[in-house]
Amino acid sequence: MSTGTIIGVIVVVLVVVAAIAVLSRFMLQRKRLQSKFGPEYERALERNDNRMAAERELVDRERQHAKLELRPLTPVTRESYARNWTRIQEQFVDAPTTAVTQADRLVTDLMAERGYPTEGYERQASLLSVEHANTLDHYREAHTISERQERGEASTEDLRTAMVHYRTLFEDLLDNSAADHGADGRRDRTEGAR
Template structure:
């Protein structure tokens, strides 16, 4: 057998092995981005996408895969301590304002969330749809609260009373959106070993203090309810 033929056979074997390896890897990659992978990644957002596409799961998966491709590499920039305190104080003020002026409070909360998302690295709030898509990739469990808040805020534009959203719906939208606010304003995640040292204190403190909704025990005092 000539040297040239031996070399050709070796090249063929190498190419065949490479193709076989790629074929073995591709299904795993496709699976991670396919139906089950996307369902795990997006959770309830997956079901909303399917519903929006009239039950067409393939179309929904193409949309979600495109979101993941576009925004999956986005890295959030946690707020500094002082900046986090300012945002928390503003959110607390929004909640307190709700008692006397629900529509204004909801509109301000919508603007505040858009601003906060931009501050930590998501698309600017002026590009709401892009911002929402990016948030759905990284905060899929809470993005619906922001979507609902934004819709309610838009319905209230113009100060409509008779045709406006009921106070209870505004209250629920604000409560639901608070989960996303807390995620975005949270301190940077520490290494697991370090975080474990103070886990009881952190878990006890999360969601307490001034960020708690002040109307929870006084819903009847909100005007328009």
């Protein structure tokens, strides 16, 4: 074999290896995003022209989320939120519309307490999807029902459903804070820095 042929074969092999490495990297990222974002990955696919655009959007969400200064809740604060939630649930029997409005406000207050933005529903949902993808559909459903309630189009059963959805996200936000910290409210050092 001539030197030119050997060089040509080596170049082709290097190009193939590089292509495999790049493809492998994309596939690993795709699997990571699918796993992390769950149903939100599919929602991003539906909204975007192609898979690459959807994945860029999700990676951008991760970057924006990393800029947030998320804070844990102290045990006292967690207990206060839990008591407020119980009070709102009890109020539902006599005043379902008021209870749903207050549930939405309490969830928003909890987001703010944790360090999430509270302006702009789409921005909230986008940033929540990074750590709360599995409960985000509940928030979307509750928000949709709340909007219908404001127009006077939600039945009592709809409002009950909204409360269930709000509770799911509410509990996830409380539990997520507890998972990052020990019972005394300090960071759990066994998990390392985030």
